[in-house]
Amino acid sequence: MKEVELTDPYTIPYRGIYAVCDENNEYAEIIEHTNCYSGAAWSRFHYARSPLVQKARAVGNMSRYLVKVDVCDLTLKPSVAAAGIESVVVDGDEVSITYAGLGGGGVGATKCRAFAQGVLRYDVGDSGGGKAAKGTIVVPRRQRVLIGIDDTDTKEEGATWSMTHNIATALNSNESVYLSHSLVQLFPVSAKTQNCVSTVLEFGCVSEEAKEELLEDLKNALLKYSVSEETGMVALSSFDASHMEEYSTMCRSGELTKDIAMEHAQKNGVEIWLDGNGVIGALASLAWFARPDESIDLEAKL
Structure with a gap:
């Protein structure tokens, strides 16, 4: 007893x-x-x-x-x-x-x-x-920091969603707290490895210094563990990511070029941290932060 x-x-x-x-x-x-x-x-x-x-x-x-x-x-x-x-x-x-x-x-x-x-x-x-x-x-x-990531794997190995979660968990701290993780279903383009899914991470940072340190550390971790040469990593510091909805809808409806993605990133104040072809899907993930039950459905609307 x-x-x-x-x-x-x-x-x-x-x-x-x-x-x-x-x-x-x-x-x-x-x-x-x-x-x-x-x-x-x-x-x-x-x-x-x-x-x-x-x-x-x-x-x-x-x-x-x-x-x-x-x-x-x-x-x-x-x-x-x-x-x-x-x-x-x-x-x-x-x-x-x-x-x-x-x-x-x-x-x-x-x-x-x-x-x-x-x-x-x-x-x-x-x-x-x-x-x-x-x-x-x-x-x-805290300020909201959104990080979109795509194309860290190949047809032989890897999985973006799991690696990004493990990296985010390792970087979680009082200064940059890890708040959410969403898998975002994209249009199944010809270059996909399998399921054509990108990931958006959400952090809450107490200062600009904490944000920059987080992004540098996350970039270095991706360079260390990604098995793809086309990894894309983008970052947006914004309370509201609604201005990214138009691009996300486009990316979930058809195949886009990297040039289009880079144009929208510049227009919407998104920082490019790794500029492989994965920026196309990484950029599309930002609007879906903290909506993991909806972002997996290609027919879901923002």
Whole structure:
């Protein structure tokens, strides 16, 4: 018989909480990496009703909240609107997020989030039982960095999706956190190795220096492990990649040339880090970041 010993039976710390902001600090995406999916599902249901939350969704075991940077008044109601996000404030290179909740929702709003990886400071009140509770966490302000990669394999060996994930996992750090990985189905062109799929990686970087170091390290890893001479690697620092949708649709609908890809990269502010023919598919992957369930379907629309 095994006796259960719990240090804190009512706290399940999140694995990590991150805040990615747009260029003008008008909107942010709060990304919460959970250790308890059902608890996160409960939070998403209730937080989606907060006035600041524009959109709430799950990507794997991460909850992603698109929020307006602002302060609001929350009216909490048991069972119906029992928890929410009360404020999101950007101050220099830090973001303060205030959560509120009733009962168990208050526990989530305070200690569970306060002890997450990536939290710089916190201020929480008592929670649990029948109490209403409030908690504020401070996390680094991050910029979104998207990295498109294609053509790292040959007909004899390799697989882009698995190698890129392993490289991204190895490069994951507090300064450049690895947020998502999507396989993007492309039009089956004649030069494909087999399935004609590219990959987009999403990172949240705390500074330009962290971003440049990440991209250099990722490029060097691709040069080390790729078995193709035509590897393409592109990078885009942008909160929103919607301006890449037109090109992505073209690439998923027919065969394009490298010249067309390079023209669109220049027009849309995309950096070329490795310029093999793989840039054609790498560029098309950018618009599909954090949408892995849709990006694998060639008929899915952006």
